[in-house]
Amino acid sequence: xxxxxxxxxxxxxxxxxxxxxxxVTLFYGWQVLTGASILxxxxxxxFSPWTFGDYLSRLLPLLWIGVLFFLTFFTSGAExxxxxxxxATPVRPWQYALARLGAALTGTVLQSLAVLxxxxxxxxxxxxxxxxxxxxxxxxxxxIPALVxxxxxxxxxxxxxxxxIYLWMPLPxxxxxxxxxxxxxxxxxxxxSQYPLSLGTLDPAFSLPGGMCLxxxxxxxxxxxxxxxxxxxxSPGE
Numbered sequence: 001x002x003x004x005x006x007x008x009x010x011x012x013x014x015x016x017x018x019x020x021x022x023x024v025t026l027f028y029g030w031q032v033l034t035g036a037s038i039l040x041x042x043x044x045x046x047f048s049p050w051t052f053g054d055y056l057s058r059l060l061p062l063l064w065i066g067v068l069f070f071l072t073f074f075t076s077g078a079e080x081x082x083x084x085x086x087x088a089t090p091v092r093p094w095q096y097a098l099a100r101l102g103a104a105l106t107g108t109v110l111q112s113l114a115v116l117x118x119x120x121x122x123x124x125x126x127x128x129x130x131x132x133x134x135x136x137x138x139x140x141x142x143x144i145p146a147l148v149x150x151x152x153x154x155x156x157x158x159x160x161x162x163x164x165i166y167l168w169m170p171l172p173x174x175x176x177x178x179x180x181x182x183x184x185x186x187x188x189x190x191x192x193s194q195y196p197l198s199l200g201t202l203d204p205a206f207s208l209p210g211g212m213c214l215x216x217x218x219x220x221x222x223x224x225x226x227x228x229x230x231x232x233x234x235s236p237g238e
Contacts, residue, residue, distance in 0.1 A: 004096060008103035012070050013110070021069065022111060025062045026118055032058050033122045042196045047129045049206035052119065053138035053192035059115055060146055060189075061172035066111050067150040068165050070104045075158030075165065097231050101151075108147050137206060141213075142186060145220040146172075152226030159230065183211045 012018065037046055037055045044050040116139060123129045157164035175187040185191035191212070196204050 004099040005102050008100050009106055012073055012103050012107050017069060018066075018107065021062070021066045022114060025059060025066065025111065026114060028062065029055070029059050029115055029118050030122070033119060037119075037122070038126065041193045044196055044203045047123050047127055047131075047135075048203060049135055049138045050192050050196045052135045053142055053206075054189070055119060056115070056139060056142040057186065057189040057192060060142065061176070063108075063111055063115065063143070063147060064150050064172050065169045067104070067108050067147055068154045068169050070107045071151070071154045071158050072162070072165055074100050074104075074155075075162045101155075101227060101231065104151060108151065112143055112147065134206075137208075138192070141208060141216055145216040145223070146187075148223035148227075149219045150223070152223035152230070155230045156226050182209065183215050186212065186216070 032055050036058075037051050040046045040048065041051045041054045119135075120132065154165050154168060157168055172187065175184075176189055178188060180188045180190075182191070182195070185194065195209075199207075
């Protein structure tokens with residue numbers, strides 16, 4: 001199975017798409033950092049968790065699209081036709097699915113790390129600031145639930161109809177146009193810019209409403225359930 005995992009990683013990561021979406025994401029990320037984050041959001045410091053969370057929320061739609069594009073490698077028509085060949089091998093279907101999931105997770109993690117490294121370079125270069133531990137919580141709450149859910153929901157949709165993945169890609173962009181309630185405001189990017197203003201102090205300590213923690217935990221759990229179901233119920237290419 002290790003060989004399958006390596007092959008799938010090479011197929012996903014060593015191609016023009018991966019380098020293209022990574023270049024676009026990093027370019028846009030640098031524009032956000034130098035154009036918006038450098039000023040701070042809602043009267044907070046440029047390196048505060050609030051400003052950092054705002055930076056991540058702006059890049060989340062591109063990361064979401066990157067995750068779903070990884071899944072198109074496994075749900076395309078050509079991949080379904082290749083299932084006839086893979087089904088004849090001694091490797092069990094769930095092992096193929098697990099290897100491919102691992103490759104998609106690897107690509108997702110690499111994209112996310114690139115975005116985080118870009119911000120680290122920015123903060124070190126502009127402010128000589130290195131207290132990265134303060135930024136762990138906004139990074140975890142912003143990226144992990146959303147991207148795991150993207151993997152799980154995208155995998156399910158791709159199994160149903162490959163073209164559904166492409167319809168699912170614009171979701172974060174559409175949500176940014178909607179006046180979502182506060183508990184869902186991580187999805188339209190307004191939480192990090194509006195919630196600190198409601199706390200009544202300048203540059204307040206980072207905190208999350210309890211309801212938002214439940215929503216994000218539920219989203220993460222839903223993504224894990226969908227991925228687990230995919231591993232147990234489907235062989236690759238079906």
